[in-house]
Amino acid sequence: MSDKVREIPIRVLFVGGLGRSGSTLLERLLSELPGVCGIGEVVHLWQRGLVDDERCGCGAAFRQCPFWRNVGEAAFGGWVNFDVEEFRALKESIDRTRFVPALARATAADDTRRRVSAYDDVYRRLYEAVRNVSGCEVLVDSSKHISLAFCLRWSEAIDLRVVHVVRDPRAVAYSWSKTVVRPEAVAGSAEGTHMARWSPGKTALYWNVQNLGFGLLARRGVPTMRVRYEDFMRSPAATLREVAAFAGLGETVPLPLSGESAELGPNHQVAGNPLRFRTGRIELRVDDAWKSELGALRRYLVAGMTLPLLARYGYLPAGS
Secondary structure (H helix, E strand, C coil): CCHHHCCEEEEEEEEEECCCCCCCHHHHHHHCEEEEEECHHHHHHHHHHHHCCCCCCCCCHHCCCCCHHHHHHHHHHHHHCHHHHHHHHHHHHHHCHHHHHHHCCCCHHHHHHHHHHEEEEEHHHHHHEEEEEEEEEEEEEEECCCCHHHHCCCCCCCCEEEEEEEEHHHHHHHHHHHEEECCCCCCCCCCCCCCCCCCHHHHHHHHHHHHHHHHHHHHHHEEEEEHHHHHHCCCCCHHHHHHHCCCCCCCCCCCEEEEEEECCCCCCCCEEEEHHHCCCCEEEECCEEEEEEEECHHHHHHHCHHHHHHHHHCCCCCCC
């Protein structure tokens, strides 16, 4: 890659929020746009991909996937040269929610800046390699974690733009309560064979933390666009055009939509929910099963714990 290309900041559309809010679907649709490469939840690449060798969205094991093999070669001279344990230790020292207050300051302490610079450089090399291998100008990272977003804001080599995805917390709590098989899992996967399950109380707590964090990130000057899952599902074309414009792709890009359905092609998302393994036509509709399936006491608990943001994001009836 030429020095001129290296000087161009890597445009990363970071999908943030709490899991089970529709982020994988949004990334899948964005990945169908010209010039866009969706790479999944990169925050999990290091464990699920490099260590556990779980399946890529294309169906191949991570280390056997030609795309990710080429990315590893371009970024690190091959994955064999990447010290996973050293990187995970670095991650534990800076990419955790408890470090967000330090990362949110206008200026960082020398030790914090040293660690975040080393951490960001790994992501810079990875993103740069993905841009080179894919030939795409926009990369979509649906990691969602607020601490990673705050780390990336410090990198001058990354043009960070955040799509903050919000969903009614009662719907999110219901989704986190369900038993969902992880089709990418292999024998010995650290994450197990099923997606994690959380209680409604824990979900409400994390929903507050993540969404408040992305509000703070926006106030720190990171370009941020909020997308409500419910609005996205009711008007997918309008939402995709707005996000495409926000990403710098213009408002006239062709969309993979036809009425209330979408056409999905193969992908190389490194982690995410089982939807990343779907290809072909899918129907787009609001999933509101929580209204009948989530018990009244649980609904009231989640609503009570999230009340301020529930109102701010427009999830309370007028006059309530």
